[in-house]
Amino acid sequence: MAYRRAVNLLPRGKGCVFSLSTLCCHKSFRQHANRPGLRALHTGTSLMVARLLSVDELFARSSLQDYLKKMENEYDECLKAVNTCAMEEHRDEDELRAKRIRVSLLGPLVQSIRQMDSKHKEITETEALLEDEDAALRELAEEERESCMGEIHSLRQEILGLLIPEEEADLNDLVLEVTAGIGGQEAMLFTDQVFDMYQGFAQHHGWTFDVLEHMTSEIGGLRHASASISGPQSYKRMKFEAGVHRVQRVPKTEKQGRTHTSTMTVAVLPQPTEISFTIHTKDLRIDTMRASGAGGQHVNTTDSAVRIVHLPTGVVAECQQERSQIKNKEKAMKALRAKLYSMKLEEEMSKRYNQRKIQVGTKGRSEKIRTYNFPQDRITDHRIGTTVHDVRSFLLGEDLLEEINCCLQDFSNQETLMELLGEHNNEAA
Incomplete structure (x- = not known):
């Protein structure tokens, strides 16, 4: 597009x-923006x-x-x-x-x-x-x-x-998922930076940031990670981050000084309350396995990792961050509930807003919502035609990220009013 x-x-x-x-x-x-x-x-x-x-x-x-x-x-x-x-x-x-x-x-x-x-x-x-x-x-x-x-x-x-x-979901907490896209190891390194940016954004607002998954790459990047974020208006302030983020810079692995373009995706899933959303036990298959990756003697010695499959939809959530199987099961259930609730909200939204040409906040993978250009030291949000400078400050997840999210919320409110x-x-x- x-x-x-x-x-x-x-x-x-x-x-x-x-x-x-x-x-x-x-x-x-x-300048500009939108609701989901x-x-x-x-x-x-x-x-x-x-x-x-x-x-x-x-x-x-x-x-x-x-x-x-x-x-x-x-x-x-x-x-x-x-x-x-x-x-x-x-x-x-x-x-x-x-x-x-x-x-x-x-x-x-x-x-x-x-x-x-x-x-x-x-x-x-x-x-x-x-x-x-x-x-x-x-x-x-x-x-x-x-x-x-x-x-x-x-x-x-x-x-x-x-x-x-x-919005009903605006009152909820959220589950954040980041996944490396096109660009190999460079995409994974950028994914790690973006995940840290959102952790900084959570700290900036005084929210809790609880890591659910954290799959690292060989050189320290992230293949995939997820976290539960809880705090006042956390989903409302984070929902506009969902989509494809693009980075343009000279990678650490580049020997000839050429600028590469890589991508990563962000999913922001509202975390439902027990009252608003119920999952029946008979619809779940819970598998336990041994954890993989870094972790010392604990890895591959106990069946602490948990994978939960929601049978009617095929949605899967897993967690191996904790040594305790019980805690991993709790975290996996939290992620599963968020995924299923997000699917439910998207279905309702598509019925109500089926005339919209662009979906932001529904994990539209084909849309690049933002570009982080390191050589020019700029960040451009393509949805709202806005460019700000100082990439490193932006990646701290503080004032600059807050500014763009405020503008997105303002335009969302105007669209709702219209x-x-x-x-x-x-x-x-």
Whole structure:
């Protein structure tokens, strides 16, 4: 798939980028992204990423204003129904409960909408004083007007955040898998660096990083590795990393100084809770074997390694990191649950978003989502047309990686909002 940098640069003015909770992360760039799938605008055979709209541009759309009015009306209707049903003797408890839940969900949104409307009225009243003959009064009116404008902008940000529904998987932890791709030993060395980058990213956020698998190569790289990552919003912040990562550099094994291109793949699997996902014991085949690879006297002496096969789907998970068979079984089950849950989510998402041309976060192996170019000291995220510099700092898994993920989340939120507005327009039509 050929990618093009978006031709529309984002506005750079104060507070102009659509950001729900990540404005502080945008330092050197303010561009594009997506939710678990990046919607793109197609122009002929090429592909152009859509521009990230500012808050003011979004609120200038009549479709958004209509949608907010719809939310207000729904809130008023539900609140009235709750009050009416509460006084009736023969009321439908299920319907009453559903209305109460809807009122609690819409309450914060409607409150912010009405606060914003109130501030607009204050501005109208204040602007009448700007024509007064008293210079001191005009100055006070101007200060009041600027204050109201700032509050309106903050309320708009808050409203946009409240409009974005929380994805079920966003509340989960995750299982991370990295696998060396094209490029032999160089690909394995890069895979090892990327795995370390994500461990640094987890430490940066205070998450736990528990290695499940770690298959090394002859010269210290990684063939394949997986880890369980747990912490607040861990899946939500990591989901955009899934896909093919490409590296361009002179390998350690290269004697003539030529630049090579290698790849590795990343899979980010949401880890379900016991409540949200159940696996039946009768559907599992559990095999034990002796561990292989580095490990001293423990290796090849005890049957501590565990492989679990989910018979209905053929999905396999294994672990040999621990000396204890019981602990390896627990870790393998965690990985298996994540794989099966991810399959379930992908099936649901494909039904809902079957019009999307690109899937990000669903392990689309054919798409190179990011290039790490060492000679030019740059990292380019092809989904969002964004380039940042300082590869070594990026691979620490701290601020630069956080910046790109913030931008991806912002564009994802905008895409979600556009889908909501599109659905609303279709219903109105």
